[in-house]
Amino acid sequence: MQEFQHKAFNELFDLSGKVAIVTGGANGIGKATALRLAEAGANIAIADLKLEDARAAVKDIEALGVKALAVECNILKDDDLVAMVDKVVAEFGSVNVLINNAGGGGGGRENPDTASVDDIRRDFELNVFSGWRLSQLCAPHMKASGYGSIVFTTSMSSINKSPNMSGYAGSKAAVNHMVANLAHDFGPEVRVNAVGPGATRTDALKTVLTPEIEKKMLANTPIKRLGEADDIAGAMLYFAAPISTWVSGQTIFVNGGGVQTLD
Template sequence: MQEFKHKEFNELFDLSGKTAIVTGGANGIGKATALRLAQAGANIAIADLKLDDAKAAIKDIEALGVKGLAVECNILKDDDLVAMVDKVMSEFGSINILINNAGGGGGGRENPSKISVDDIRRDFELNVFSGWRLSQLCVPHMKESGYGSIVFTTSMSSVNKDPNMSGYAGSKAAVNHMVANLAHDFGPEVRINAVGPGATRTDALKTVLTPEIEKSMLAHTPIHRLGEADDIAGAMLYFASPISQWVSGQTIFVNGGGVQTLDQ
């Protein structure tokens, strides 16, 4: 029987000296994740379309005593991805953690009679292709450093079945399966997993949430509240940290134990 190796609790979550990239990290779940990783000691690079917001988030991060870097980046542009990785390496000298959080699409508006294949293609470019490419760019640096963890933000839509969601939901389902396969390509040095948020109080949800919709969602949610960005960040920290050192290729749904959809 393998001898149990005792580690201090803090050591299991300690990211001191490590560098994390968080795409879409200027606001919402991305920002909450960046702050949580910074609290664990990681230096943070935020890659985001909104450079001013990213710079503001970095100020909060640096107040925690770690180094920060804001980079303007469009994940749909390969040159931006390459330049961003080069800039992070130049600034920090290593890349250990990649949070592929940026994404998007037309979920809830994808009536197949009214959209084109270009709309569906964009879902996959945002949610699948960009993260795959960024992982490809970062993994060699992770392997060189001896520590690597990649986490994708997926979605409950990847397992739910709803109308007007085929492209977005299909792309997120692809993320889940892609992660499971890439675990075999990137291991043993680099782990890769995904976090699927349930209904989380972000600016995007606020645009459609009504008291009636929230009540309906909570009727199907054992933990009787909607998620907060920090709830999702906790799962991101788990996957990024040494405590999950034997976990790869997995998708965990952080959803209060239930299912929340807009048409309940």
């Protein structure tokens, strides 16, 4: 019988010496995730369109005693993705964790009577193609290092059904299934998973949230509050850290146990 190897609790979440890329890491869920990974010991590369915001995030990360790097990156431009990964490897020597957090789209505004094919294509370019490409670029470095975890940010919209969401929700549903398949492509050295936030207090949600909408959302939410960025970051840490070394191809929804929609 194989002897059970007990690991100390801290070891299960220890990312000391690991290198993590967080796209869209300058604000919101991305920044909260970057800080959580840094607290676990990882060196962090923030890849973001907003370079000044990324540099501000780097200062907060370095205050935790790890190294950090800000890289301006448009995930819709392949040259930016290639250059960003090359810069991170040149700076830190490898990549061990990739948080494919940057994305977006026209969710809630995609009325088929007015939306264009280009609108829907952009959803998939932002949420599916960019993350697939970054995974392709980072996986060889992860395999060479002997440790790799790729985590996508998906969405509750990937399983909800709502009007004016077909492109955005369809792209996020594609992420869920892509993750399950990439786990087979990149294993055993590299794990691939996804975190699907429910309604989380980010700048994007604040633009549409009213007391009435919040009350309606919480009516179907067992944990009677909206999510915070740190709630999502905790799930990201779980997938990034050694505690989940036998977990791959999975999507976990962090949503207070319920369903929150705008309609």
